[in-house]
Structure formats: structure tokens, C-alpha cells
Amino acid sequence: MENMLTVSSSPHLSSGATTRKIMLDVIIALVPASVAAVIFFGWKSLMLIAVCIASCTALEYICRKVMKRKNTVGDLSAVVTGLLLALNLPSGLNPLIAVFGCVVAIVVVKQMFGGIGNNFVNPAITARIVLLVSFPVQMTTWEKPFEWLKTADSVTGATPLALMSQGTSTGYMDLFLGNTGGCIGETCALALLLGGIYLVARKVISPIIPLCFIGTVFVLSFLLGGDPLFHILSGGVMLGAIFMATDYTTSPMNPAGKVIFGIGCAVITVLIRFYANLPEGVSFSIILMNILVPHIENLTRTKPFGKEKKNEKA
Amino acid sequence: MQKSLFKEFSKGIIKENPVLCLVLGTCPTLAVTTQASNAIGMGVAATVVLICSNAAISLLRKVIPDKVRIPAYITIIAGFVTMVQMLVKAFAPAIDESLGIYLPLIVVNCIILGRAEMFASKNSVIPSMVDGLGMGVGFTAAMLLMGSIRELLGSGTFFGLPVTSGFMDPILIFILPPGGFFVFGMLVALSSKLSGKQKTAEDISCAKCPMNKTCSKVNGEEGECNG
Numbered sequence: 001m002e003n004m005l006t007v008s009s010s011p012h013l014s015s016g017a018t019t020r021k022i023m024l025d026v027i028i029a030l031v032p033a034s035v036a037a038v039i040f041f042g043w044k045s046l047m048l049i050a051v052c053i054a055s056c057t058a059l060e061y062i063c064r065k066v067m068k069r070k071n072t073v074g075d076l077s078a079v080v081t082g083l084l085l086a087l088n089l090p091s092g093l094n095p096l097i098a099v100f101g102c103v104v105a106i107v108v109v110k111q112m113f114g115g116i117g118n119n120f121v122n123p124a125i126t127a128r129i130v131l132l133v134s135f136p137v138q139m140t141t142w143e144k145p146f147e148w149l150k151t152a153d154s155v156t157g158a159t160p161l162a163l164m165s166q167g168t169s170t171g172y173m174d175l176f177l178g179n180t181g182g183c184i185g186e187t188c189a190l191a192l193l194l195g196g197i198y199l200v201a202r203k204v205i206s207p208i209i210p211l212c213f214i215g216t217v218f219v220l221s222f223l224l225g226g227d228p229l230f231h232i233l234s235g236g237v238m239l240g241a242i243f244m245a246t247d248y249t250t251s252p253m254n255p256a257g258k259v260i261f262g263i264g265c266a267v268i269t270v271l272i273r274f275y276a277n278l279p280e281g282v283s284f285s286i287i288l289m290n291i292l293v294p295h296i297e298n299l300t301r302t303k304p305f306g307k308e309k310k311n312e313k314a
Numbered sequence: 315m316q317k318s319l320f321k322e323f324s325k326g327i328i329k330e331n332p333v334l335c336l337v338l339g340t341c342p343t344l345a346v347t348t349q350a351s352n353a354i355g356m357g358v359a360a361t362v363v364l365i366c367s368n369a370a371i372s373l374l375r376k377v378i379p380d381k382v383r384i385p386a387y388i389t390i391i392a393g394f395v396t397m398v399q400m401l402v403k404a405f406a407p408a409i410d411e412s413l414g415i416y417l418p419l420i421v422v423n424c425i426i427l428g429r430a431e432m433f434a435s436k437n438s439v440i441p442s443m444v445d446g447l448g449m450g451v452g453f454t455a456a457m458l459l460m461g462s463i464r465e466l467l468g469s470g471t472f473f474g475l476p477v478t479s480g481f482m483d484p485i486l487i488f489i490l491p492p493g494g495f496f497v498f499g500m501l502v503a504l505s506s507k508l509s510g511k512q513k514t515a516e517d518i519s520c521a522k523c524p525m526n527k528t529c530s531k532v533n534g535e536e537g538e539c540n541g
Binding site for chain 1: 485486487
């Protein structure tokens with residue numbers, strides 16, 4: 001941040017980028033995934049999205065009021081957090097549990113550490129992990145897609161990753177379009193990729209982290225004898241790599257740091273998928289790498305030109 | 315005399331609460347507060363040891379040579395802990411089972427050694443015992459508060475009785491270690507807010523840091539804060 005505040009001599013060029021505009025772009029990029037979520041999992045997922053966005057915004061407003069600080073609801077960051085959290089939940093989840101997740105994300109992770117730009121881990125990912133640890137049964141009860149059209153009762157099924165550990169495989173086309181069980185926003189790889197391409201085209205995110213993340217998952221799962229295409233299309237890899245790992249506050253600033261960050265996320269994800277007794281590891285990998293970000297920044301700090309070599313202490 | 319004795323007793327409960335203000339005895343506090351009943355068992359056991367060891371150390375304070383005082387204190391404390399552990403094993407085996415390793419670990423509970431060093435080694439027997447009682451009650455109260463919150467939210471029960479089973483699912487994370495740290499942090503924040511002694515910028519500056527003699531940042535070398 002200090003570098004950005006350096007005043008140089010004129011002429012200055014304003015890019016016009018504000019937090020609000022960036023957040024609006026992220027919301028637009030998440031629209032395809034949200035639409036896919038509603039198509040596959042029905043009105044329940046729409047309600048989850050609405051509940052999460054509303055409670056995150058309300059909590060942000062209340063927190064800033066209670067802490068007597070300038071209100072930051074207008075920058076839409078709480079809406080993005082709420083939307084991302086909702087997309088990381090299973091469709092049959094009790095909305096009250098989702099509200100608890102919003103409290104964790106906004107009050108504990110974001111505002112207690114000083115609000116936007118000061119959180120040391122991604123709020124939505126942390127809320128998802130807290131919910132997963134707190135409500136292990138409700139958070140892993142997946143409803144089958146399109147069942148909401150056929151019956152009033154919900155029919156549950158396993159995620160592709162859980163199915164794979166039982167020896168059943170899921171077709172690539174189903175995985176790509178999202179016709180599988182899972183969190184409401186993570187199943188449709190097509191919609192997530194569309195959003196990612198939009199963000200890169202608008203220069204909101206740099207493509208380094210998603211490419212390193214997804215690429216390393218592909219290579220590593222191939223080397224470990226898995227099906228590489230299956231591993232990048234299933235679970236939360238697309239959602240995590242494009243939208244969660246690229247959060248400005250909790251990812252490195254330099255390209256070299258971004259490469260380390262993306263590869264680190266992928267390595268932890270693959271290790272959890274192949275060797276741990278959890279089927280999915282994307283959220284844990286991102287939160288662990290979030291914690292390492294300050295150290296990655298220290299290692300990859302840009303060195304000024306002309307500085308003597310011997311003074312370069314790490 | 316009466317008034318000052320009461321002061322020695324009451325300071326341990328709020329003003330110098332060992333857990334929430336002095337941040338001593340954190341390990342047993344985090345480990346055993348998954349149930350309110352555990353907190354009471356641990357608190358009573360530690361209080362008994364605290365009173366007895368404070369009394370014994372205060373009686374022996376002129377006999378114990380200064381250079382070997384810490385081993386001497388530990389030996390005295392270990393003696394009392396062994397007695398308490400045998401009594402608990404004999405009369406309350408259920409508590410012994412749920413406290414597990416943390417019961418013998420009262421030996422190294424820093425509240426007890428801390429009070430021996432800070433208070434009993436400088437004061438006479440009666441004030442030392444009163445100080446031990448106050449600190450023990452403060453320890454028990456803080457753990458009971460934490461245990462109640464964690465049990466109520468994490469298992470939906472209070473002293474083993476179901477409370478929230480009808481309308482709320484238990485939030486498991488509260489009986490797991492992260493929930494313990496979370497509740498602990500919240501209670502410390504709350505107690506410092508209530509007692510109105512929030513740290514100013516000067517309090518957290520390098521000059522007041524206990525590490526400032528050895529810290530490389532203060533001494534002008536490159537490096538990060540050690541403290």
C-alpha cells in the first residue's frame with residue numbers, strides 16, 4: 001500500500017478504478033454462476049443467495065455504526081462476500097445457519113480486523129470452513145440437481161469427488177455444465193469460466209493465480225495417477241481459483257508471489273484430495289495460503305534498481 | 315485489617331482475574347472448558363492446591379534460600395497436587411476421567427507458581443491464603459463462564475442437561491479448540507472493555523514492551539518485532 005501512496009511528478013493518469021466499480025465487476029462476473037445455481041438447485045438457492053447478501057450488508061452496516069467508523073456499505077464488498085458465501089453452501093442448508101456464516105465472515109473476520117483491506121484471510125472461505133466444522137452433517141448434505149422440478153421433497157446425492165472415492169465416475173459434460181451434486185455455485189464450470197474471462201478482460205484480476213492454481217491441480221493429479229480433467233472440473237477448484245484466491249487483500253501483489261500462491265493452493269488441494277480423509281480441500285488450501293501471504297510478499301518484494309547486493313537482506 | 319483482607323480476596327475475582335486480566339493458566343482454561351462441570355472440577359482442584367501451597371510457601375518463606383526457590387515451590391505444589399489427585403481419584407472418578415492429564419498438570423499451572431512468587435513469598439500466612447482463595451475463585455468463575463458458553467453453544471446442554479435441543483442445532487466448533495480460543499479472546503476483550511483499561515498507543519509501543527532489551531528492532535538492527 002505504501003508504494004501506491006508515493007507522489008510522483010505530474011502528469012498523473014487516473015484509471016478511474018474505485019472499490020465500488022471493482023466490486024460491481026465481481027458481482028457481474030458471478031451472475032452466470034448464480035443463474036446456474038438457481039437453474040440447477042431451484043428457489044432454495046435463490047433464497048440462500050438473498051439471505052446471505054442481505055445479512056452481510058446489514059451486519060456490515062451495524063458493525064460500522066457500533067464501532068463508530070465511516071460506513072463502507074456503499075462499496076459493495078459485503079454484497080460480494082455474501083454472494084460468494086452463498087455460492088459455497090449446499091442448497092438444502094437452513095438459512096439461519098447461513099446467517100451464522102455471515103456473522104463469522106463480516107463481524108469476526110472482516111470488521112474485527114479493521115474492515116475492508118485489513119482482513120488477513122478471505123471472509124467467505126473462513127465462514128464456509130467454520131460452518132463445515134460446526135455443522136458437518138448439514139454442510140455435506142447435497143441435493144441432486146433438477147430434483148426441485150420433479151418432487152416437493154429433496155433428494156440427496158453425493159458430490160462427484162465423493163462418488164469417485166466410491167469408484168463411480170461422473171461424465172465430463174455433466175461436470176462442465178454443472179449437472180452434479182455440490183455447493184450451489186461450484187458445480188457449473190462453464191458459468192465460472194465465463195465470469196473469470198470477464199474479470200480478466202476488465203483487468204479486475206490478473207490471470208496468474210487462477211492459471212497457476214488450475215494448471216498445477218491438472219499436472220499434479222496427472223502425476224499422482226488421477227484423472228486430471230476430472231480434478232479441475234469437480235469440486236470447488238474453479239470457484240476457488242477464479243473468485244476466492246484472487247481476493248486483493250489476501251493474495252500477493254507481485255507476479256512472482258502470485259505464482260507461488262497459486263501453486264501452493266493447488267499443492268495443498270491435491271494433497272488433501274488424494275491423501276486426507278476429506279473429499280475436498282480447496283477452501284482449506286486457500287485459507288492456509290492466505291496466512292502465508294505476508295511471508296510470500298517478503299520473499300518476492302520488488303527490489304529498487306541500483307541497490308547494492310550486500311544490503312539485500314531477506 | 316478486615317478491609318485489606320477482603321481486598322486481597324476480591325482483587326482476584328475481577329481486578330486481577332488470573333485468566334482474563336493476568337492471562338495465566340490459559341492451557342487448562344482452553345483445554346477443559348468444553349463442559350461447565352469440568353470447569354467447576356478443575357477450578358475447585360486448583361483452588362485447593364492454591365490455598366494450601368500459598369499457606370505452606372508463606373510459612374517457609376524465610377527458610378527457602380532465594381537461589382533455589384523455584385524448585386522448592388514446585389516441590390511443595392507437586393506434593394499438594396498429588397494429594398488432590400488421589401482424593402479426586404478416590405471420591406470423584408468421573409471428574410478425574412474427564413479432566414485427564416490436566417489434573418496432574420496443575421503442578422505447572424502458572425497461576426499457582428505465579429501467586430507463590432508474587433504474593434506468598436512476600437506476605438504472611440493469612441493474607442496468602444486469602445489471596446489464594448480469591449485467585450482460585452476468579453479462576454473458577456472465568457472457567458465456569460467459558461465452559462457454560464462453550465457447552466451451551468457447542469453441545470446445546472448446560473451441566474449435561476439439554477437446553478437448546480428443540481430450536482437450535484449445536485454449533486460444534488465451540489467445543490473444538492478454535493472455538494475455545496475464540497470464546498477466550500471475546501471474554502478477554504469484554505473484560506478489558508468493562509474494566510475500562512484499554513491500552514493506549516503508548517502502552518503498546520516498543521518502549522513499554524517487556525522484550526525491548528533484547529529486541530533487534532529497538533536496537534537499530536534490521537529485523538521484525540520479537541515480542
